[in-house]
Amino acid sequence: MDEISRTEIGSLGEFGLIEHLTKNNETVQAGTILSVGDDAAVIDQFGRQCVVSTDLLLEGVHFDLMYTPLMHLGYKAVVVNLSDIYAMMATPTHITVSVGISNKFSVEAMDEFYEGVYAACERYNVDLIGGDTTTSKKGFVISVTAIGEVAPDKYVTRAGAGEGDLICVSGDLGSAYLGLQLLEREKKIFLEHPGVQPDLQQQKYLARRILKPEPRADIVEWLRENNIMPTAMIDVSDGLSSELLHICTKSDVGCVLYEDKIPIHDDARAMAMEFNLGSAACALSGGEDYELLFTIKQEDYEKMARNNDISIIGYVTKKEEGVYMITKGGAKHKLIAQGWNAFE
């Protein structure tokens, strides 16, 4: 390491670091259609297309084993990768799962984790085809790579949004973040008063959203069935504002988002109040919802309006018009990425 010139990674942030490290990345394989910089890469396999995505999950950073059942963790580790494949409008087919485990884990604990992995594979019709298993000095390490397929050039990137397109999002946002706040609060109470058992029965929805998310395979299927080809798509892992900015940057456009159109679940709204947080702020900056955020052409509006599980939350503008949110009170705020920065 060069002691004279030292740039802190935190100063670039996760996306800045990725951009820095890959800015000179030249691809030489004729089959490389889409490289670093989207939810997944696309490679041409003899005229058909294969989609690849990978995630690294570390104990203490991405999950806390104190309130994360291993079965749920195994399930989630798989589905967050499948979510990236669906966000390309592709269908996941295969995964590899690598784990680094410390001595504190028993074979029975690993069985639980893999029960979750297999449950996700079964539900989403995906085969586990490989992986690596090793010891870890400290902490549980999980690396999953998902492979999917898509008909030639039928994948959707972050880069195709055009002026006038409608911005859509599936399901509801902010629930996963509030579920996490809830679990963190219960953990704190438990650590201070070990006798008090947390009662999460009243908050099943929020707990499920953070512990056992589901990728929106159903939305991708519905879009296909209804012949709607989104112009851009991304899954919401880091919060709505961060994802929307990704689409705007990659598509070279601006947008207007309406705060009152952001779909928020009643349980999330109530919990936000309990925590004295704005529920829209939780949706904008929370992350881990694994919903699909996408843009469609205006001509698809009628079709889209028939799906109650998809909300239209704004529209795409010219780049020069910037990226804004209109608040409930009618004020216009510039959107900034306050999503989760893994390096802060």
Next chain:
Amino acid sequence: MDEISRTEIGSLGEFGLIEHLTKNNETVQAGTILSVGDDAAVIDQFGRQCVVSTDLLLEGVHFDLMYTPLMHLGYKAVVVNLSDIYAMMATPTHITVSVGISNKFSVEAMDEFYEGVYAACERYNVDLIGGDTTTSKKGFVISVTAIGEVAPDKYVTRAGAGEGDLICVSGDLGSAYLGLQLLEREKKIFLEHPGVQPDLQQQKYLARRILKPEPRADIVEWLRENNIMPTAMIDVSDGLSSELLHICTKSDVGCVLYEDKIPIHDDARAMAMEFNLGSAACALSGGEDYELLFTIKQEDYEKMARNNDISIIGYVTKKEEGVYMITKGGAKHKLIAQGWNAFE
């Protein structure tokens, strides 16, 4: 975790654990040709075949940053995966690289690491197409997935060795292990006497074998050019005896290995003497050589004999005859896997 029934992972070992966790793994995708249990998986992509392999490398387990230059580490993280693809007689085309890094890393340090990654990509004509970048509470975490291609059904597994086949290995064995011993010794000396700078100039070969291994793309190419289709193949990552046992188990055969035929480099022989180790033992149990171990039909003997970089070290027998090594003194020893167990 079930406190009543607790099985220590160490009691199964890495391969036992993998077998345990995947014994009920059912594949549903028609395209899954070869799943867990070989150097790589094979999936059918619309009639052509795609090969996938993945490795997880953890600081303090797989590498020591005290004597591993980051550039070499980036290079090695890629090539150990490429080695798995070549061990299927396939050609690597794409990789994903995920890293978990702690605050102690600077952007400049990551640049060094990626310089190694890109150097490996360039040398082996492979595209970096994705990855994940995150913070790590402790230790540097690297996960690489390699994807390759192979003409339909032209891949070679560990399972095809037949009675009478010749056992071949490329290059030389044990050097990486002795290189590692050397670096560990120098580290210890340095920690005790920080003023003494290690002089590795005399041991460039051994240091290179552990720090910057090369996968045997050249051997795969030579085999193809000479129309030799190995009956079974594996890369030597865990030591010759462990790899040979994998082939015998998967192929349901026995074998005879000749100690005096095991290729050992002069530098390795000398260093083994210095450490008071048997050089054959280093080859048998050392690992990390990333040479190719394979079996061929006897009819290919003449062709094989023309390649000075390939040694014929034994032959395949019936399963009932067991797995043996004939020592230099003529004694017959049962081979047992003393390769590296990540859980010990």
